[in-house]
Amino acid sequence: MLIDAHCHLDRYEESLGHALKQIKQHQIFSISNSMDLPSYKQNVKIAATSDLVSPVFGIHPWNASEYVGCLEDLDWAISESPMIGEIGLDYYFVNETSRYADQRKVFEYFLRAASRQKKIVIVHTKGAESETFQLLKKYNTERVIIHWYSGPWHVLKAMVEHGFYFTIGVEVLFSQHIQEIAGYLPVELILTETDNPGGNESLTGNVGTPLLIKDVIKKLAEIRGTSDQIMIAAVHNNLIRLGGDDPWLTMVRASGG
Numbered sequence: 073m074l075i076d077a078h079c080h081l082d083r084y085e086e087s088l089g090h091a092l093k094q095i096k097q098h099q100i101f102s103i104s105n106s107m108d109l110p111s112y113k114q115n116v117k118i119a120a121t122s123d124l125v126s127p128v129f130g131i132h133p134w135n136a137s138e139y140v141g142c143l144e145d146l147d148w149a150i151s152e153s154p155m156i157g158e159i160g161l162d163y164y165f166v167n168e169t170s171r172y173a174d175q176r177k178v179f180e181y182f183l184r185a186a187s188r189q190k191k192i193v194i195v196h197t198k199g200a201e202s203e204t205f206q207l208l209k210k211y212n213t214e215r216v217i218i219h220w221y222s223g224p225w226h227v228l229k230a231m232v233e234h235g236f237y238f239t240i241g242v243e244v245l246f247s248q249h250i251q252e253i254a255g256y257l258p259v260e261l262i263l264t265e266t267d268n269p270g271g272n273e274s275l276t277g278n279v280g281t282p283l284l285i286k287d288v289i290k291k292l293a294e295i296r297g298t299s300d301q302i303m304i305a306a307v308h309n310n311l312i313r314l315g316g317d318d319p320w321l322t323m324v325r326a327s328g329g
């Protein structure tokens with residue numbers, strides 16, 4: 073089974089039908105992350121049509137200021153969500169430093185809840201890697217997926233020592249830095265993602281499709297000197313190990329590989 077541990081199915085809009093067809097045809101288990109409350113509600117609707125889709129709730133750091141004043145209103149969505157994402161800090165794409173306090177407040181609120189509810193968190197960190205790591209440690213967040221890591225080596229190494237998992241995505245096809253990271257990570261901490269449909273679009277101008285996950289696998293296998301099949305099995309096993317006894321994993325566990 074292929075694993076897309078970070079995508080945004082709600083954003084496919086009119087090409088959603090096509091995306092879901094690919095997901096089914098190629099058996100791509102897809103963790104559909106949310107940016108805010110409307111996108112979560114949309115992801116829940118989509119997931120009701122496919123047992124290969126897991127809808128997860130989070131407030132993206134870009135949207136933190138909009139929600140910082142009403143965090144308790146989100147508790148129901150946090151509680152029902154099988155994992156938490158996309159959450160984190162972004163001091164790179166967000167230039168207004170006045171918004172950073174809001175980002176931290178929202179991120180910490182979600183980390184506190186995730187820690188209490190023992191949920192996996194899917195974390196965005198851009199230009200704020202050290203601080204993101206400090207906060208994850210502060211809340212004893214044990215199960216962490218770092219999405220699309222592109223930051224400094226020393227923080228990456230510390231996160232690896234901490235046993236965090238990492239999604240490798242479409243940028244591995246283009247960027248030497250990401251290729252080096254993909255070669256460095258211990259195989260047991262590697263997951264794959266597309267961040268579609270926007271991930272590929274931001275790099276190539278073309279809207280991504282779920283099938284891009286195969287290109288990511290192919291490149292990862294090439295970098296690590298192994299076969300696509302071995303890489304697919306490794307990523308599949310990694311998600312099962314990380315998921316532990318979580319009920320959402322039933323579908324992933326049921327698939328042989």
Ligand SMILES: [Zn+2]
Nearest residue numbers: 078105158267
């Ligand atoms: Zn994302």
